[in-house]
Amino acid sequence: MQRIINNPNEVVEDMLKGFVKTHCDIVDKTDNSRVLKYKNAPIEGKVGVVTGGGSGHKPAFIGYIGKNMIDAVAIGEIFSSPTAKAFYDSFKAANSGNGVACLYGNYAGDNMNVKMALEMAKMEGIEVKTVVANDDVASAPKTEREKRRGVAGEIIMWKVGGAKAAQGGSLDEVIEVSQRAIDNTRSVGIGLSPCTIPAVGKPNFTIEEGTMEVGIGHHGEPGIKVSELKTADEMAESMLDIILPDYPFVEGDEVVALVSGLGATSVMELYILYNKVEEILTEKGIKVHKSYVGNYFTSLDMMGVTLTLTKLDDELKELIDVEVDTMGLTQFGSK
Amino acid sequence: MQRIINNPNEVVEDMLKGFVKTHCDIVDKTDNSRVLKYKNAPIEGKVGVVTGGGSGHKPAFIGYIGKNMIDAVAIGEIFSSPTAKAFYDSFKAANSGNGVACLYGNYAGDNMNVKMALEMAKMEGIEVKTVVANDDVASAPKTEREKRRGVAGEIIMWKVGGAKAAQGGSLDEVIEVSQRAIDNTRSVGIGLSPCTIPAVGKPNFTIEEGTMEVGIGHHGEPGIKVSELKTADEMAESMLDIILPDYPFVEGDEVVALVSGLGATSVMELYILYNKVEEILTEKGIKVHKSYVGNYFTSLDMMGVTLTLTKLDDELKELIDVEVDTMGLTQFGSK
Known part of the structure; x- marks a missing residue:
């Protein structure tokens, strides 16, 4: 394995350290080491836009944090879902009181952890709505689109949802247009x-x-x-x-x-x-x-x-x- | 060889077609199929900034064409110098009458072809001056810096030289600051x-x-x-x-x-x-x-x-x- 790494079990930790150093003009750490946020988030009056997923997909997911796109990202281990707590903390990092759109990909672990995070958010009075990307045609027949995985089409969903939120769209409007983007x-x-x-x-x-x-x-x-x-x-x-x-x-x-x-x-x-x-x-x-x-x-x-x-x-x-x-x-x- | 290619002998041609399609907001073709230019080049009143080199180093070299950086690039085969004609044509594509800075890397083929291109330019009355990057420490002892190869430090040289030209620097000023960048x-x-x-x-x-x-x-x-x-x-x-x-x-x-x-x-x-x-x-x-x-x-x-x-x-x-x-x-x- 010809790799530039230290401890193979700590590649995500080590990568995040270097990422934050390099991109300190865009991203900030949060209290949760597995949540990064846009340095200007939460942005007053704007719907928060969140995603999350396993590591190893760079630039996804943290590379899309920034102006007019993603406010906070929940970070998992390599190819593993972030925890429910990480999703929940990313909602908090993105929320300015106008609600949060959680735009993520259709994987069993992510679905489960987002669901738990939604319950945690509800108890705290944070309104969160979701869109689940399922753009990978090869992963299930057309008649079972709900079973399809999310792949690179998520970037288009984030781009569109992030832009709508930046334009002052309501949570429902951000969700609707993000859903439309992934449906298309x-x-x-x-x-x-x-x-x-x-x-x-x-x-x-x-x-x-x-x-x-x-x-x-x-x-x-x-x-x-x-x-x-x-x-x-x-x-x-x-x-x-x-x-x-x-x-x-x-x-x-x-x-x-x-x-x-x-x-x-x-x-x-x-x-x-x-x-x-x-x-x-x-x-x-x-x-x-x-x-x-x-x-x-x-x-x-x-x-x-x-x-x-x-x-x-x-x-x-x-x-x-x-x-x-x-x-x-x-x-x-x-x- | 697990590659996404057609004819292995035509990868540069095929790549250039896709590159121009994707980046038509930045680059333009020229009459020479091995020269791409910034769509706004030559820019009135500005020193032209040119580079060139073999292919296979993406984003180098053509990926640095654009605003405040490179005006034209001479394109070689994979890992091979562009022709003298390609360098000469890139000078013409970048020249608005204020001279051209040719900022390239220290390789035998490039040195030879740039030298010939300089002679062609001189006959046409185009003033071209050069800086040769030699930032690769491992390629020769410090006492023989002139033998060292140019590597990724070329990007810094292009960034600095391109910015100076954009600010209205004279040819001598662009050359001086580009040389200083690579010397540092x-x-x-x-x-x-x-x-x-x-x-x-x-x-x-x-x-x-x-x-x-x-x-x-x-x-x-x-x-x-x-x-x-x-x-x-x-x-x-x-x-x-x-x-x-x-x-x-x-x-x-x-x-x-x-x-x-x-x-x-x-x-x-x-x-x-x-x-x-x-x-x-x-x-x-x-x-x-x-x-x-x-x-x-x-x-x-x-x-x-x-x-x-x-x-x-x-x-x-x-x-x-x-x-x-x-x-x-x-x-x-x-x-």
Whole structure:
């Protein structure tokens, strides 16, 4: 395991120390070592926006703390849910009395801990409402969307919800538009290599050289098929063949396209994939309003890529275009 | 080779297509397919700022095109110098009649091609002056600094030179401050794995599991020693032991610290390393004015990290703090 770490059991602690030192212009510590907040949070008069999840997905989740996006994040161990207490403390860190939108991904541990945190918040009189992201098309059939996992589409949900809150939207308005963003979003991943949790020290699954796993999850959850390794253009076609009919995306639609590396795939390769994605979308009369290409939601040192599309309406387009200043996402480097 | 590519011999072409599509708000194509320019270049009344180099180092070099930084970039094949014609055409793309600063790294191919491009420019009456980055401490003894390679310190040189040009500095002023920036900069790398050039299909050198190569170059150039794999804290100590005495950096200095991954190392690990770097610097009375932690100058899918320190004076500090909007560098995510 060729890693730059100290104690494999303390990678999250050590990472957080370095993160806070580097980004002290954006983030602040809180009394809970597993909650980071935007330095200006809670912001008077604004709905608080919170998320949380396991570590190992950098820039997600803490990299999206900042102006017009996330106010506080509950931080879990590598690939593990944050505790209920961490979610609850992140609600408190984000709450200025206008309520809190908790926008997170559909995983059993997160669902359970958010539910407990909601009860704790209720007892303290903090109003919290949730949106659960389920954009990963490959994780369950369309008829069971509620079972699907949340993946990189969460970034679009945070971007839209954070912008709406910054514009002075009410809690119900922030929740409604965040839900609409994720309802309009579909993602799929392709894995080219496994990843290694430092405390485990060996890969937690295998992908044979010369093959690829279509539909893989952010933690190596099995995909829908293993096939021989295809070209970038063929991968783009396969991914769009899965995503486009599911929503469906059709001629005349305007979309956000987000191509994220899974950690160990070079950004050069992501541009090669994106080139074909935009070409196919253009052929189909689907216009890319904004594209993001880079490492936006990773899985430790996994090789591979996710593709996310969000259909925009006028309000979503306006919210996507709102300025944002975070470590993981800025207005630069995209249309 | 688990890659997202089409024809291995056309990865640069394919990547550039996707890059231009994604970043059409920042970059423009030119008549030379191996030259990209800032969409607003040439900027009336401003000194042009140009760089160039081989591909495979994303975000370097084209990711630093943008407001207040680079006006045009000459693009080479993977790990190969751009042609003299590409450098010359990049001078033309950046030149508004106020001269061009060509700020590039010390490699034989680049030196040769820049020299030829300078002759071509001279014949056309375009005034071009150069600064050659040589920040890689491990690549030659201190007494032979002119032999050292340029590595991630080039980013600091571009940032400073680009800011000075944006402020209306003359060509001589831009050159002087860029030279000062690189003279005040020292870098060192540690490699944990080799990388694979797509057209070759296998690693071009080896690093045994359980070992690390201290002083490795951006293309796998041999380092100064191979040792057993150390902890992140020990790596930080080793790197500073090499960098600090070379300049030297001393108590009371203010610095920029840049930690860049080499491609396949997760950003989480870079924060773990940075945590110790800042701790040691603080103990020594050296203040980090600004830190950058991320993938700023990579080497395809190499695992490993580079550390760069630049000593600041009042002018360099002011120039580092100038706003910048590029794909690779923004003001966010750093102090």
